Amino acid sequence: MTEGSSIEVSKIQELVYELRIAEVMQPEVITVMPHTSMRELKEILRLKRISGAPVIEDGKLLGIISIEDLIKALEEGAMDDLVGARMTRRVETLYSDESVIQAVNRMAHTGYGRIPVTDRSGKLVGIVTRGDIIRGTLRRLELNYREEEIQRYRARHIFQDIVSDRTSLILRYHVQSKDFAKGGSASSRIKRAIERLGGSPAIARRVGVAAYEAEMNLIIHTTSGGEMEVEIQPDQVHLVAVDDGPGIADLNQAMRAGYSTAPEWIREMGFGAGMGLLNIRNCADDMKLESSAGVGTRLEIWFRIPPPPPPAPEPSESLL
Amino acid sequence: MKLAEVLTVLDAEKIGGRVDLRAEFSRGAAADLMSDVLTYARPDSVLLTGLIYPQVVRTAEMAGLQAIVFVRGKRPPAETVSLAKEVGIPLFSTRYTMYEACGLLYQAGLPGPGLCETFDQPGQAEE
Numbered sequence: 001m002t003e004g005s006s007i008e009v010s011k012i013q014e015l016v017y018e019l020r021i022a023e024v025m026q027p028e029v030i031t032v033m034p035h036t037s038m039r040e041l042k043e044i045l046r047l048k049r050i051s052g053a054p055v056i057e058d059g060k061l062l063g064i065i066s067i068e069d070l071i072k073a074l075e076e077g078a079m080d081d082l083v084g085a086r087m088t089r090r091v092e093t094l095y096s097d098e099s100v101i102q103a104v105n106r107m108a109h110t111g112y113g114r115i116p117v118t119d120r121s122g123k124l125v126g127i128v129t130r131g132d133i134i135r136g137t138l139r140r141l142e143l144n145y146r147e148e149e150i151q152r153y154r155a156r157h158i159f160q161d162i163v164s165d166r167t168s169l170i171l172r173y174h175v176q177s178k179d180f181a182k183g184g185s186a187s188s189r190i191k192r193a194i195e196r197l198g199g200s201p202a203i204a205r206r207v208g209v210a211a212y213e214a215e216m217n218l219i220i221h222t223t224s225g226g227e228m229e230v231e232i233q234p235d236q237v238h239l240v241a242v243d244d245g246p247g248i249a250d251l252n253q254a255m256r257a258g259y260s261t262a263p264e265w266i267r268e269m270g271f272g273a274g275m276g277l278l279n280i281r282n283c284a285d286d287m288k289l290e291s292s293a294g295v296g297t298r299l300e301i302w303f304r305i306p307p308p309p310p311p312a313p314e315p316s317e318s319l320l
Numbered sequence: 321m322k323l324a325e326v327l328t329v330l331d332a333e334k335i336g337g338r339v340d341l342r343a344e345f346s347r348g349a350a351a352d353l354m355s356d357v358l359t360y361a362r363p364d365s366v367l368l369t370g371l372i373y374p375q376v377v378r379t380a381e382m383a384g385l386q387a388i389v390f391v392r393g394k395r396p397p398a399e400t401v402s403l404a405k406e407v408g409i410p411l412f413s414t415r416y417t418m419y420e421a422c423g424l425l426y427q428a429g430l431p432g433p434g435l436c437e438t439f440d441q442p443g444q445a446e447e
Contacts, residue, residue, distance in 0.1 A: 181399065184378030188407065191382060201363070201384065208382040209358050257438075270354035270371045270379075279359045 022096040024136025025126035031056040034084025038073040054116045063087035156198040159234045169232045175218040177225040187211035210283040213276040214241040237303040248291040321430045329428045330414040336401040337410035348430045354379040372396035377403045391418045
């Protein structure tokens, strides 16, 4: 089995654990009574196109009668026997709030193809078959897929759906100083937001890389962390990273390739090579860096989003 | 070059993350300096590195790199593996050194990004 298909299988397995029996069972159960005759049962099974039915009296589940019991009765010429005399009395049941995996296991264990479902008080509320489990799981898979599609669609069209003279979406993140382990989690979310909103992979990458460099700067260099604010508009992304110290003493020096004040342990982790600000400028369409020692730093970055290409013209009829 | 071929050339073993052996790379990148990866690596590359911190995965995610191969037989810590799984970047390990791993892939036909733009002239910074 390839890795890809095993991932699909595990998704279905997860669903089988998540889904409750109540969500896949048939709530309307055709039942018979103990004093129904086998002859009558044959007609019920034939007309309803079912292969078995729970036997009920006064709302209580007494047993289950199946097509196999009917065949035996036919062979023995005992079609006038009552269902109550030929039914299986020890009935396997499932609770409606149990997980579907319980039903799968019980069917595998007992070999039964249909199991009545009761609520916790023992009242019959439905019946579940293998087919119900397969249908229920597929339905949920499709539903999950459609919800994801709808969410993506909505995100992509937010700027068309919500009309104002200037609509923008603002995302804010707090970045903790020295929290190296979490480094990049804000940028990851920013990048994903741009992708969800329909930004091209190229623009998502440029914003992601610049945001990541800015986020790492806040983590590595600031005394008490900082804030990142991203304003997304249809035609541009504006990112601001602000902190309250220690500030940059010499901005010219800070912009020079290879100049870094990062401590040794940061360098060991592959950062602090003095390339960050240059790389931000490289990714951005515009950048503004203001800082004063002892006060703090404010970094602003702009990305312009090119308008989407016009739809391809209809092929002209005359060419044919 | 297909991921399957990269793994064969490097005799690499899988560590974690979602693997699609048909995934295709147009280039290779190798660095122990994440700043360099962020600056120079092209998207759709495979990254070779000797660093095993979770930040390697973040860097690959941001730079649009599709897979990470740890050289010198290094095994990353659990945080790195779980982050890779979360963002969908597969991780591998090869016992070749960085030098040899790069050489083998290049020889097998996987190019790099070509000449880099340089930033190193002092005083080039503006304002």
